[in-house]
Amino acid sequence: MLNYVWIGLVLIGVLAAASTDIYDASTNRYRNGQPFELQYNSTTAMNGTVSYSREYYDKFYGVDVDSPDTISCRADLTGSFINIYTDNDSPKIWKIVAKTDDNSKLITAKVLSQHGNMMTILLPTTSLVKTKAVLDAVISYSELAVKIALGLIGVMAFWLGIMKLAEDSGMIKIIARVLKPVMVRIFPDIPPDHPAIGAMIMNMAANMLGLNNAATPLGLKAMEHLESLNTHKGTATNAMITFLAINTAGLTLIPATAIAVRAALGSKDPTIILMTSFFGAGLATIAGIAAAKILQRLKIYRIDDKLDGNPPESEGSN
Amino acid sequence: MIKVILQTLSIVAIPLIIAAFVAYAAKKKVPVYESFVAGAKGGFEVAIKIIPYLVAMLVAIGIFRASGAMEILVKLLAPIANLIGMPPQVVPMALLRPLTGSGSLGLMADTMKRYGPDSFIGILVSTMYGSSETTFYVLAVYFGAVNIYRTRHAVAAGLIADAVGMLGALLICRLLFG
Structure with missing residues (x-):
């Protein structure tokens, strides 16, 4: 599905840019x-x-x-x-x-x-305003992607180090045990004592506290653990998708960025959105988990065994 | 009161977690320094691994945003937004939120600057921002880190969560602030 979204974004973008430019030229907008x-x-x-x-x-x-x-x-x-x-x-x-x-x-x-x-x-x-803008976007967004990824290295290294400590000391297992009853229900495919459970809990806790810098490395660690249980390399597992649905809902106790912007713009009550966005993101989380659970049963989303072990050629170098 | 507790918590959480983890590891006689370094080694690898996925995703989003397709889409969706009682001024936010974090942040600031942060539109737009995450960024980075390219229903589930988040934000703001 990501394929179609990608094709859609690129093609709709280019077509919209071209047609806007043609229209602007024909009406001599400028x-x-x-x-x-x-x-x-x-x-x-x-x-x-x-x-x-x-x-x-x-x-x-x-x-x-x-x-x-x-x-x-x-x-x-x-x-x-x-x-x-x-x-x-x-x-x-x-x-x-x-x-x-x-x-x-x-x-x-x-x-x-x-x-x-x-x-x-x-x-x-x-002339060609939108086409030029698209051209600029291709270059600047590629650079942005690398900048984001490289910017992650330091924080990522730090949190992966802390996670390793927590794993080696058995801390993760303790955390996982406390929340086991909930996690077993949401992630029935994952053995309750698996380190993936602990890592996912850590990621969710970081998200709840609004610690985005910590949440991403912890989430990626969780993905690595989930991948170790994956029997179809290159294909997402049910647990991964449920985990990501929770992540994309972005439930947090303190929407710090939104509050900061509100305060900066002179709001009389910047934190008024604490409750409302918790409600919105809470509903989103429930909907995300439910959607993941329901959709995974649909035939089109079942894991196809025929694909097993035959990754597309472009991935062959991995 | 709750506000202060939450804000304090978010500041002290990281130092507290770090201290607790290090102390517990030391108590369990784990070679703390070696163990930390062994884990940290993965940081570089993960960051490099996600680059191609992130480039693919961000460039597609960049093309879409720069092309002005968003304005066309907003116009097309205006009748539907009208039907569910969503002010047309926040429709771009609903569309942009899953695509880009920095873009929707800028849009939130811009919308609040224009209509005032304490207006209904201001409260709604910041609630919408806080009610979701940048779905496509999360998908690209998380799946990229473990080389997953067949994502099955992940996009659908993520977008359903986003849509419900946006509608939930609209519902609660309508109930509380008119």
Whole structure:
């Protein structure tokens, strides 16, 4: 199923980008080649600000934006070109023009004429906006993936070290014993004394406390233990899927990130969502476990013995 | 009160767990240092192992997000959202939450900035954020670490959990905050 999701994301993405670009080109959304009139007020010989009314902008682009009545940006003149520095408050289309132009917040426009304060400029030609964005995304997200993985090394090593200690000392077994009655019910395929149970409990406890840094390494350790019980290499077991369903529901006592953002944005009661998100994630957890248990019985999700021992060629090097 | 206890707990939990594990291991005469190092060796290996899975997943998500497909999808889903009483402003959150952690974090902040963190939409969007995890990241990393590529019903179960989480968030917020 991950296959289809992957195909879907890539194809829908590329198609949506292409059709948006074609539509934008046919309606000339970015008004390529049309002169734009604005006011330029210089503060020094080269620096100043440009401003124009919202009304003019809306009429020019045929949109209805939600911004102040007068829009202004810092700008400087260099010869027959004007550099306009867009910021977060700049209207949307100008932000896109700046980003597509040279992937920054700077728009370099040609000055066509200037009479006193009034100036007529020609904005850079903007086309293939979404296609360029997709191209950028491919590169930046590949880099992000590696950055995330490498960033995990240190914390991962630390927690795997602590887990090994806990295993060697028998601590994991003690923890597992306490929660055995619940775990046996959720994971009937796993022997109750198996180290996988202890590792899964540790992962869930870390998630509950909102300790994301600890939860991932502990969860991966649990996956390794679950894999040791897997008789069909390369295929997920029922226990793995149930375990992941619990993880993706993300039940936590303290949704620390959401609370922090609320507080940062000046909420009067940032922690008001403690109860509500516990409710939401609690329902999600129950639904996830139930879905995993019900779906595993469906014929299409049964483990196919014919596939056994024949991993696809791309995996042959593992 | 509960809030303070929970927050304190989340801070002291890690040092406490570490101390307890080390102390117990020492008591059981486990060669603590050697044992720790032996376990930690796996850290590098696991991180490297998940790279191809993570690249595949994140690039697909990146293409999807950059293409503007999300805006089109939001428009298509507007009637359904309307039907279940979900404000259109939070539909992007419901769609983005399972796909990207950083993306949905940015979206949550942006939505709250626009409508205010204490407005109904602000509370709902942060509840939705807290009601789920980044399903596709979890699947890529966890299955990647043990080289699982036939994931069977994992995606379906994860997405059902997400959908119920989002609807649960909507339900409780409607009940408590209008």
